[in-house]
Amino acid sequence: MSLIKVKDLSLGYDSKVVAKDLNFEVNMGDYLCIVGENGSGKSTLMKTLLGLRKPLGGSIEFGDGLKSTDIGYLPQQSIVQKDFPASVYEIVISGLCKGFSKSLFYSKRDKETVLSTLERLGISSLKHRCYRELSGGQQQRVLLARALCATEKIILLDEPVAGLDPVATKEMYDTIQDLNKDGVTVIMISHDIAAAVKYATNILHMGDDNVFSTKEEYLNSELGRNFSES
Amino acid sequence: MMDKLSLYMQYPMVRYAFIVGILIALCSSLLGVTLVLKRFSFIGDGLSHVAFGAMAIAAVLNFTNETLIVLPVTIVSAILLLRTGANTKVKGDAAIAMISVGALAFGYLLMNIFSTSSNLTGDVCSTLFGSLSILTLTKSEVTLCIVLSIVVLIIFILFYNKIFSVTFDEDFAKATGSPVEGYNLLIAVVIAVIIVLAMNLVGSLLISALVIFPALSAMRLFKSFKSVTIFSAVLSVVCAFSGLLISVLAGTPTGSTIVAVDVLAFFVCCIGGLFKGAKG
Numbered sequence: 001m002s003l004i005k006v007k008d009l010s011l012g013y014d015s016k017v018v019a020k021d022l023n024f025e026v027n028m029g030d031y032l033c034i035v036g037e038n039g040s041g042k043s044t045l046m047k048t049l050l051g052l053r054k055p056l057g058g059s060i061e062f063g064d065g066l067k068s069t070d071i072g073y074l075p076q077q078s079i080v081q082k083d084f085p086a087s088v089y090e091i092v093i094s095g096l097c098k099g100f101s102k103s104l105f106y107s108k109r110d111k112e113t114v115l116s117t118l119e120r121l122g123i124s125s126l127k128h129r130c131y132r133e134l135s136g137g138q139q140q141r142v143l144l145a146r147a148l149c150a151t152e153k154i155i156l157l158d159e160p161v162a163g164l165d166p167v168a169t170k171e172m173y174d175t176i177q178d179l180n181k182d183g184v185t186v187i188m189i190s191h192d193i194a195a196a197v198k199y200a201t202n203i204l205h206m207g208d209d210n211v212f213s214t215k216e217e218y219l220n221s222e223l224g225r226n227f228s229e230s
Numbered sequence: 231m232m233d234k235l236s237l238y239m240q241y242p243m244v245r246y247a248f249i250v251g252i253l254i255a256l257c258s259s260l261l262g263v264t265l266v267l268k269r270f271s272f273i274g275d276g277l278s279h280v281a282f283g284a285m286a287i288a289a290v291l292n293f294t295n296e297t298l299i300v301l302p303v304t305i306v307s308a309i310l311l312l313r314t315g316a317n318t319k320v321k322g323d324a325a326i327a328m329i330s331v332g333a334l335a336f337g338y339l340l341m342n343i344f345s346t347s348s349n350l351t352g353d354v355c356s357t358l359f360g361s362l363s364i365l366t367l368t369k370s371e372v373t374l375c376i377v378l379s380i381v382v383l384i385i386f387i388l389f390y391n392k393i394f395s396v397t398f399d400e401d402f403a404k405a406t407g408s409p410v411e412g413y414n415l416l417i418a419v420v421i422a423v424i425i426v427l428a429m430n431l432v433g434s435l436l437i438s439a440l441v442i443f444p445a446l447s448a449m450r451l452f453k454s455f456k457s458v459t460i461f462s463a464v465l466s467v468v469c470a471f472s473g474l475l476i477s478v479l480a481g482t483p484t485g486s487t488i489v490a491v492d493v494l495a496f497f498v499c500c501i502g503g504l505f506k507g508a509k510g
Contacts, residue, residue, distance in 0.1 A: 050405035069407030075399065084267060084398060087454035094395040097408065104388050130453030150406045 009058035024212035033196035036206030072147030095149030137168030253379035255470030262445035276326035278434035283333030308422035432485030443492040450503030
């Protein structure tokens with residue numbers, strides 16, 4: 001049984017269809033990269049997977065005990081967050097604030113979870129720093145830490161390296177790869193085909209035709225060759 | 231001066247004014263941070279105009295306790311305004327502008343046509359600017375005010391963590407299964423309650439100042455959500471207290487004096503923020 005199984009899914013706003021006939025599945029430990037041009041529906045797909053938006057048709061099934069709320073999410077940064085007065089610690093612990101089942105206040109265990117997550121991503125020293133004063137790469141790490149607090153199983157990353165310099169980009173990719181090796185399933189939206197091909201195990205190409213394949217198949221397909229040559 | 235003050239303090243209505251003033255200042259500053267960060271600063275303004283319109287209706291209908299009409303009307307408008315924020319044809323800020331001027335116009339119209347009072351301009355002015363109406367609160371109004379303030383405080387403390395996560399990142403909160411709509415509703419209701427309370431203190435035109443200034447001042451100086459919230463609450467109480475004190479001693483209008491002190495504090499914090507920034 002796969003973690004997520006998507007069947008004949010179509011996406012869009014109101015009644016305007018952005019993408020249709022999407023079929024793919026994600027298994028435990030996969031690293032899925034979603035690539036495609038702007039407007040091909042990548043972000044809409046992500047929002048639908050997160051349950052923020054209803055699909056126009058088709059189905060998304062969660063298996064292996066995964067619930068739609070068990071997904072950690074690394075969003076693209078919004079303008080609001082750019083000057084939000086909050087410490088790194090406050091933001092990361094908010095990842096634990098979910099659902100009705102959780103009590104209103106954080107427990108000692110929650111606090112320990114935060115500390116170990118910060119440790120894991122190498123940002124313990126930033127704990128008391130103000131979020132808006134951090135560099136782009138550091139901010140992304142903080143949001144990644146929050147996503148990891150929300151789940152251990154699967155994280156969705158929406159262009160995690162957008163706006164980062166080459167060094168920070170490389171570090172971010174390395175960190176994500178390490179997480180994947182530790183057993184976290186990764187779904188990533190990216191413009192960066194080269195990185196997708198380098199790190200991912202599976203690739204979903206969105207566009208006129210939606211093609212879901214393993215990395216090897218993708219590289220040998222016409223679509224993949226077009227991209228890797230250009 | 232101290233003699234004058236202790237003389238005034240012997241009157242229960244002056245003591246009430248101080249108690250109510252401080253509680254209102256505390257409550258209004260708490261959600262200020264959330265409103266400013268969610269880009270909802272103007273909601274306070276819009277709602278206060280709605281409250282003004284409701285108050286005019288209550289006055290025309292000769293209600294003894296106006297809050298009983300004003301509160302529900304304001305709460306409903308708050309819910310409608312926050313709901314429209316996301317996805318409707320009329321965008322959030324335009325909706326606020328429409329509702330607020332509309333309510334203001336109808337309120338004044340009603341008061342003008344049906345007014346029984348001989349001093350209409352005075353009535354309108356005191357509803358808009360608060361003037362000295364805080365000194366004329368009845369005991370039942372004071373009790374209502376205290377109870378509502380305490381409820382607001384308790385709700386804020388209980389839901390502090392949820393409010394933070396909804397303010398910082400609504401999508402993330404929603405994706406991890408938080409009932410975001412519910413929390414937004416809660417925030418809307420609490421704002422409405424605060425607005426109605428604050429009308430007594432500063433009048434409906436100046437309420438936004440009470441909500442926004444302490445939060446903005448605190449954001450100049452502090453960097454975590456908790457410290458910003460705490461500092462804005464403290465600052466708001468200090469400003470309200472000194473504003474009341476000045477207005478009682480110097481005989482200036484209460485509402486505008488408090489807001490003037492808030493504005494002054496904001497500039498002090500701005501300068502403080504510059505120095506702090508320059509240092510490190």
